[in-house]
Amino acid sequence: MFFLVISSILVLLQAPAMERFPEIQPGMVLDNLPCRQAPGQSYAAYLPKSYSTRSLWPVILIFEPAARGKLPVERFSKAAETFGYLLFASNNSRNYDEALIADSVEALWQEVMQNYPVDPKRIYVAGMSGGARVATRLADHGHNIAGVLPCAAGYGNGSGPSKDDSYVFAGMMGTRDFNFTEFKRLEPQLENAGIAFRMFYFDGYHGWPPESVCLEAVEWIDLQAMKRGLKAHDLSWLKSYKDDQIKEISSKWASGEKANAFVQLKQLLLDLQGLVNTDGCADLLQEYESSKELARQLKIDQKIIDLEQRQQNPYFQRLKYIGYHAYEEDQGRANLAWLKKAYPRLEKKAKAEDSLAKKAMYHRIQLALQTFCLEMMIVSMKSDRLTLADRYAAYGLAMNEKSPMLNYNLACLRTRQERHEDALDLLEVLVEKGQVRRSTLASDSDLDALRPFDRFKKMLAELGP
Secondary structure, eight states, rough: OOOHHHHHHHHHHHSSOOOSOOOOOTTTTTEEEETSSSOOEEEEEEETTTOTTTTTTTEEEEEEEEEEEEHHHHHHHHHHHHHHHHHEEEESOBBBBBHHHHHHHHHHHHHHHSSSOOEEEEEEEETTTTTHHHHHHHHHHHHHHHHEESSSSSTTOOOOOOTOOOEEEEEEEEETTTTTHHHHHHHHHHHHHOEEEEEEEEEHHHHHHHHHHHHHHHHHHHHHHTTSSOOOHHHHHHHHHHHHHHHHHHHHHHOOOOHHHHHHHHHHHHHHHTTTHHHHHHHHHHHTTHHHHHHHHHHHHHHHHHHHHHHHHHHHHHHHTOOOTTOOOOHHHHHHHHHHHHHHHHHHHHHHEEEEEEEEHHHHHHHHHHHHHHHHHHHHTTTHHHHHHHHHHHHHHHHHOOOOOHHHHHHHHHTTTTTTHHHHHHHHHHHHTOSSSSHHHHHHHHHHHGGGGHHHHHHHTTOOO
8 A cells, every 4th residue: 555655646746835835833843733635644843943935945754653753853853953954744654554654654745745845856754663664665666755864774665775766865773773783784785776875873772863863864965965966065064064074083083983983984985076175085094994903893893793693593583483374382382481591691691791882782682582572463463363462472571571562562462352450450560660651541442442440540540631
């Protein structure tokens, strides 16, 4: 269904904006703005203080995995103000529901393209986690997208870098994100496809990047717009950008981050080619390339990526067996027993490591395994395979019995299995610890069977209006 939406979007891109624009106050992050052509759909937005309907503006459409449009708009608002972008984020698009995603994408496009003065040559899409996969699929199949800003994940199913792609790629990824190696392995694919890209790695877990990283990413796509003739060249700004980058690179090199400094310098040379004189950068690169410490760090970085794959393979072999068509209970129990013994070793290895990079690697593996079980549990529930969901829950809780997300979804599963008292027990713990919102309990249809219970009503009352 997602791909059917693409054709209607291509028509909308050619449609002129309406003469009467929505009355939205510039310079403020606004939430719950209704999509006028799609009842029930809403979005968050930010318009720069200099916004005027007399000009066309570059736009970033954002997709959030948990339908929290205001969150990414807040993170990108400084960048939007600094570089002059319109921001819009769906409050309906969320993971695991293809029909809902398709409807949300179409609703947001209709609202923005028909009601705001958008520059049709400078339309960008962004997203985090599952929302990033929505954004990359849209960019990959829409053919009218100037750039994509995915965070915490890469391409969605049926998408990937190809030589036909004309967009730029500004990726953002936490170094402790369980999808970190996915981004690292994506770099050569983007390079081979000839796609202009830059990866912004930051110290963090799976989630939206800090405001400073969003600012860097938008700054980079703005630079690419100059390079592609979509924005007027600003020689003074380009020289300042070059000087600032060289200072940052030199600081990293001096502090021992030689691999990161080298990669950033190579990127700078590529980005500024044809825009401003880069002789000083080329000389500095030549100097860096002679460093033995640089060669050692680059080799270590690659070894860690390879080691991560080897370390997690035995775990994923057993987790993937859960959904195997010829699943046998005895083998399943044996795999679960192995996991309970083997999983704690990952934490022990992380604590014993002196290398921060390796510590981060072991934490990524732990999170990847837990997330796999959580996501497969949710997918199984959505397809009414409740026994399969139960298996994934057992494995996930064996790794992290206190996980709020696993326990909440287990409460939903127990409700659907008509084990209502067990579900209420789980929810009461989450409420007591402040790990669930009232809006979630009040709106989740999986919990409908619990609503007549006094214990459930009490929980809602405790969480307030």
